Amino acid sequence: MGEGMSGALPAPAPGKLDRREAVAALLENRGRMLVVSGLGSPTYDTFAAGDHDGNFYLWGAMGGAALMGLGLALAQPDRPVTVITGDGEQLMGLGGLATIAVSAPKNLSIVVLDNGHYGETGGQLSHSGAGIDLGRVAAATGFTAVMDVVEESDLAAAREAIGTVGGGPRFITVRIAHVETPRALPARDGSWIKSRFRGHLGLGPN
């Protein structure tokens, strides 16, 4: 069975945006924003946009990025918190969208870089590639701010939204192209990332 024939759902239009350019645009002049990146390419994209002490790069914990963002957003209510993850990672934590919607932190944005495929494992079709619209899932759980970034011209509004402390929780699907991107690998030592991140907030390592 080929792509687009995997079920009853109509296949989505393929994304067009370059993931590196999209993430760089979203994180430009980020100010006090804190960022959690989901494992795989979103972590590489976040690092490639410019290493930052306020970045928490995940290299595992699949399905947990948005929830880590929730814990962080509630602990740091005066800062915008942005989770940048992929469709596959978010699909592993769909229940978490309901948890976030019920908790309703106003300073949290979930940005899903959606190419409809699992980039780290050989490019297999994901549920979103098979037609599940994650933005609609988020809206159904109770996210009131849901945005779809399809064109480059949509990025400016998304950039402004995620830089805001109010108005969340926000769910933004960024329709990226399914193409190979060179890897850009940040530090993998979680303990170091944690201590650097806490240091950025004026906290000690423990």
Place this chain on the structure above:
Amino acid sequence: MDTAERTDSPWAPIIHAALLAADVRHVTYVPDAGHARLIEMLRDTPDVVTTVLTTEEEGVAIAAGAWAGGQRAALLMQSSGVGNCINMLSLIAACRMPFLAVVTMRGEFSEFNPWQVPMGSATEPSLNLMGVRTIRIDRLEDLAAQMASATTMAFSGDQAIAILLSQQLLGAKKWVKE
């Protein structure tokens, strides 16, 4: 029921006091009968945020995010929920984060439901395999000291700790209301 008048679940006020004494400000949970009174008490406590989860592993990730942001969190769950947490505990181990869970045990003393036994039997070894120290409480009089110890080891000692409230302590689940 007014939580102040309740006499059931005598472990609840002990855990509540220990969490507050340790400045735990965020408590996540999947609803559970053994934790019901504690959950009510926490929901009535100003300055403590409670978050209800769809699955226990969410609480592991939330705790990590809270700690990254300078806040102390704890996770309340039943032993069956421990199984749902396993891979997410990688986050705690890889980042050497504090982690504190209070687990109500099923599948042991006087268990009537065979479906609770596999995970109940595997709760302690699976937590240990993922680097979480387990402290089993069989007697109520041990709880206050062990909770205080657990919060210190977790948040000052960077350890992952699970307090296991044994089914004998909690009382076997009554299937029919009396």
